Amino acid sequence: MLELKRTLDAKGHGVLEMPSGTGKTISLLSLIVAYQKVFPLEVSKLIYCSRTVPEIEKVVEELRKLMEYYSKQTGESNNFLALALSSRKNLCIHPEVSSLRVGKEVDGKCHTLTASYIRAQRHSDPDLPVCRFYEDFDAVGRQMPLPAGVYNLDDLKDFGKRNGWCPYYLARYSLMHANIVVYSYHYLLDPKIADLVSKELTKKSVVVFDEAHNIDNVCIDSMSVNISRRTLDRCQTNVETLQNTIQKIKETDATKLKMEYRRLVEGLKEANVARETDVYLSNPVLPDEILQEAVPGTIRTAEHFVGFLKRFLEYLKSRLRVHHVVQESTPQFLKDIFDKVCIDRKPLRFCAERLRSLLRTLEIADIADFSAVTLISNFATLVSTYSQGIKTLLFSVSHFTLSPLDIYPRILDFRPVTMASFTMTLARTCLCPLIVGRGNDQVALSSKFETREDFAVIRNYGSLLQEMSAIVPDGIVAFFTSYMYMENIVAAWYEQGILENIQRNKLIFIETPDAAETSMALEKYQEACENGRGAILLSVARGKVSEGIDFVHHFGRAVIMFGVPYVYTQSRILKARLEYLRDQFQIRENDFLTFDAMRHAAQCVGRVIRGKTDYGLMIFADKRYARADKRGKLPRWIQEHISDGSLNLTVDEAVQLSKHFLRQMAQPFRQEDQLGLSLLTLEQLESEEMLKKISQIAHQT
Amino acid sequence: MDEEPERTKRWEGGYERTWEVLKEDESGSLKATVEEILFQSKRKRVTESHGQVRLGMMRHLHLVVDCSRSMEDQDLKPNRLTASLKLIETFVEEYFDQNPISQLGIITTKNKRAEKLTDLAGNPKKHIVALKKAVDTVCLGEPSLYNSLHLAIQTLKHMPGHTSREILVILSSLTTCDPANICELIKTLKSLKVRVSVIGLSAEVRVCTVLTRETGGSYHVILDESHFKELLMLHVKPPPASSSSECSLIRMGFPQHIIASLTDQEANAAISTSSGADLSLGGYFCPQCHAKYTELPVECKVCGLTLVSAPHLARSFHHLFPLQAFTESPTEQLQKDRFCQACQGELKDKSIFSCPSCCSVFCVECDLFIHDSLHCCPCCIHNQSNP
16 A cells, blocks of 8 residues: 555556455555545546456445445545446347347447447438437437446446446446546557547546556557458458449449548548547557548549559468568568559558548448458558567468567556565465475476476376375366477376376366367366365466466365476567567566566466465476576565475475375464454554554555 | 374385474473473363353264275374274264263265165164274275265154254265265255264365355364364264254153063063163163163163163263363462362473362363363362362
8 A cells, every 4th residue: 555655646657566365456446546535636537457357347346345435434425436348248238239249249230220320321211220228328318427336337237228328338428527447458558449448538547457467468469460361361252342332332322432532532530520439440550640641542432442452462362372481570561562562651551541431431330241351451551550660470371460569568668666566464374385396206397398298207297186186175277388288298198097097086177279168167167176076177377267267265276387388489479579678678588488487377376366265285396496586586475485395396295295284274264363463453453563563664665 | 192003114104294393492402392292282172161052962963984095095094094983983982971862873985875884873882893893994986975964864854853963074085976966965954954064184175164064063174183083072062052943841761770580570571672682681671661671871662762861861961061161370370289189199280270160279181181071170069068
C-alpha cells in the first residue's frame, strides 16, 4: 500500500510483484478508491485490466464487497459507478445472436443488425430484421446515465433485459462517466480495438494491469498478422465476390459508386464521423494526419481497387512459394513489391481504409466472411505505415509474420517510480520448493538438448513421477517444456512400463494443443481429484493450463517441472525479437532467455498456491535450477523458501522430504493460528508495538 | 517415543534426517532438547473437556481398516499394517473399558472390496483374536472407501436412534476405487446421522476432508507412531450427542452371575446363547426370559433386552462428569515440601499440577494416570470420606 501510494503521488509507473492469494486485488482497489475519493480531481478514473472473463468477474466481486463496506461504515451511499466490459459474445442478450458461440460470428451478426446503413435502409423497408435492444438504447438510453453501483457482466445483462437496452453498447457508452472500469488487456493495448473503446478515457486515469508478466506477449499478439496460404486462398474468393458485387451494383445503381468516388476525393474525414457500430473494421493504426489526406487516385474507383487487391494478392502468393526463409526489413519489402508488381507505398497505406469504405458502400453486412481480405489489407497498411522496427518474415512453411517490435518497448519502456516485490507472511511454511537434480542412480536430470534422448534421464523422470504419485494426495500437475518433449517422454515411459505403474496410483490426463480436448481432460481431472481417485495432469509450460487455470487446494498438491521451459530458440519470431532487444536495449540474448524461462517456470508452479491456507509441493526437476543465476530469477516468495538443503536432491531424498511436508501440512490449521502472525486483529493492529513497526518499515524503504 | 518398535535393517529404511530434530543448547549439549521432547510428549493429552453436554453414551462404532498395498509401506515400523493393528488392539481394549455399553465392528478393505472382519458386538475378546489373525493378511490393490462405508451403513442403519452411530476409517492409501459417486453416499450418511472420522496415515485427501466435514467427524493425519496412538485414543471418549438424536428410556436388565448346580431343574438350558458351543455351569441369566449368557454386556437374543452389569454403567458414568484439568505451574512456586500427593515421589520436573478443587499437588505421571484411568481426584475423595 505504501509503495502504491508513493506511485500515485509521483504520478509515475509502478511495478509490484506479489504472490498469489495475498490480496493484491483488494489492496489495490481499496487504496485507489480511497485516493479517488480524496482527490477526485487528480484521479478521475481507475482502469483495471485483467486477462480472462472469470478474472474480470472476480475483480468486480471484490469491488462490490468494498463498496458495501464503504456504505456500511460511512452510512451514506456513494455515487461510484463501476462496471465490467467484455465482448459482444459475453454481453449480448438478443435471443438469436447470443445463441451463437464463436465471438466472430456474434460480432458479425450484431453488425448486420445494427450497422448504420442497415438501419438507414430500414426506414424505407421496415421488414428488415432489427435488434430492438439496440434501437431502444439508441432512442432513450443515451440520455439516462447508468445509476451508480457496481455492475458485473451478469448485472449489466439483467439491467439491459429489464430496460430493453443493449448491454454491450450501454457499457461502452457508460465507460465515459464510470469511475472504475474493469476490462481485458486488449481494449487498451490492441490499437485496433483501443481506438474504439478507450479513446475517450481521460488522461487522469490510473491503469492497473493484473498479471502483467505476459503483457509483452499480448502486445505482440495484438499487432501480429499471420498470413498462410489458406488465408490467401480465401482472400482470393473474397476478392472475386467483391468484384461480382461491384459488377452487379454497377448495373443497378451506378450513382452509388459515383457518390463514393466523390466522397473519397473529398478525403477520409468522414471516417471520424462514422457511427460507432460501423467501426468494426477499424483501421489498425492509421495516424490522424493520413485521414486528412485524400485517397490516392489509383485505387479510388471500385474496379481499380479490386484490381489492386488482386495484384497484391498475387505478389504475396509468389512470395509464399519461396521455400527458404527470408527475412527482410520493410523498405526492402516495399521496394521489392514496387519492382515486381508496381505497387507504390502510398496506395498500400490506404488499403485498409479503402476496403472499409468499399464494403460499406456495397452494403455487405456480414463482415465475418471477409475476414481474410481484411487481414490482407491490414497487413498492407501496417507494412507501409511503420517504416522501422518491423521485420517482415517469410517462412518456407508459408507464413508471413509481422512483429511490430516497437510497440512492445513503447509500452514497456517506462521508468518505474517504484518497483517492489512483496513476500507473504505465513503462519506456516505452506510451500515446499525442492530442486531435484539427480536420479537415484546419480544420473544428472536435465532437459538439456544433449540429454533429451538419454534413456537414463527419461527413466529417472519417470521414477520421480511414479514415487510422487504414491505419496502425494489428490492432484499432481506435471509440466513439460514442449508438446514434442512430452510426447517423446510419455512414449518412452509407456515402453518401459512406468506409465502402468503410475496408473496404479493415479489416473493420467494429458493436455493437447486442442482446446476442446484439453478442457475435457481438465474437467475429468478435477472430478478425479474431487472423489478421491487422484489424478496427474501432464501439461506443457506456456500451454493453456499453465496460463489461466488455477489448481486450488486439492486440485494441485504438487507441481513438477520437468526441465527448464526455454522457448524454442530457433523460432524466427523469437530471433527477431532477441535481435531487436540486443540492438535497442543492450539486453543479452541469454539473459532474456533465462528470464523468460524462469518467468514461465514460476508461473507454472505458482498455479498451486492460491492463498494462505493452501499448500503445495513445488518440484523443479532439472539440475540447472540449482544454479544461482536461475534461482535468482525466481520470484522472491519462492526463493526465500529454498534452503540449501533442498538443492540438488535425489529422487529418494525428495520423496522423504515431501512425505514429511505433506504430513505437517495435513495437521489441522485454524484461522486463530494465523492471528498475530499473518493476520492481525483490530487490537493488535492498533497496539503501540505494531504501529511502531509499521512506521519503521515506512521509514526504511 | 517411549517404546522403540522393533527395527528393520537400517538400509531398508527410508532416508531420514534425524539430526534436524535435535538442537544444541548453549553449552553444546543435546541433553536439554531430549528431555524437552520427552516432557512434551508426556504432557500432550486431551485437555479439552466437553463440559456439561449430552454425550452419545451408547456407541455403535464401525472400524474400517485399510489393507491395501500402501499398508506395506515401512514408514511405521515394521510396516504400517502391523503397527496399526497393534495400536488398534489397544484401542479396542481401551474402547470397551471406557464405553462398556457400546459395540464395535471391524471392516477391512483391500483390492477394491470391503469385507467384514467382525460383526458389531460388545465383546473385546473376539475382536482382538480377529485382529491378531489379520496381521498375516496380504496387502494388495486399492481400498474402496465407498464399499466399506456402504457395508458399515448396512448394519448401522438398523441401530436405534438414541445410540450414536460412528465409523472410524484408518486410511493409508491416497486413492480410493469406488463403484459409484461417493458424494451421494456422503449425503446418505448425513441423513442417517452417521458420524465418520478418518485417520490418514500418509497425507490429507480431499474426499476425506469433505466426508468428515459433512458428517461431523474429525479428520487427522498422523505424524509418527506416537501421534497415531494419540489420535486413536481421541476416539475412545464418547462424542457429544447431536441435539437431534432421540431421547428414550431404555430397558436394561441387570442379571446376576449364578452358578447352577447340576441338579437344578433350570439348568437344562445350560448352553450359552451367545458364544455357541462352550458348556458351562455358571452364567448370567436374563431376568426376563432366563436365557443364559456367559458374558456381559450383551443384547438378549431371545427377548432383545440389553443386559449389563452395574459396574459397567458406573464406568461410563464418569464421561458425564469429567474431572477438571489440573492447573500447571512451575515447581519453584511451590511452598510446601515437594512431594507428589499420589505417588509420594519427589517432584523433580519443571512443572507441577494441582487439582483446582482441593489444591493437591501431583507429578506429570500421576496427573496423566488420574485423568486417563481414575477419572477422579484421589485427594478430593479422601477428603469427602473423612471430614
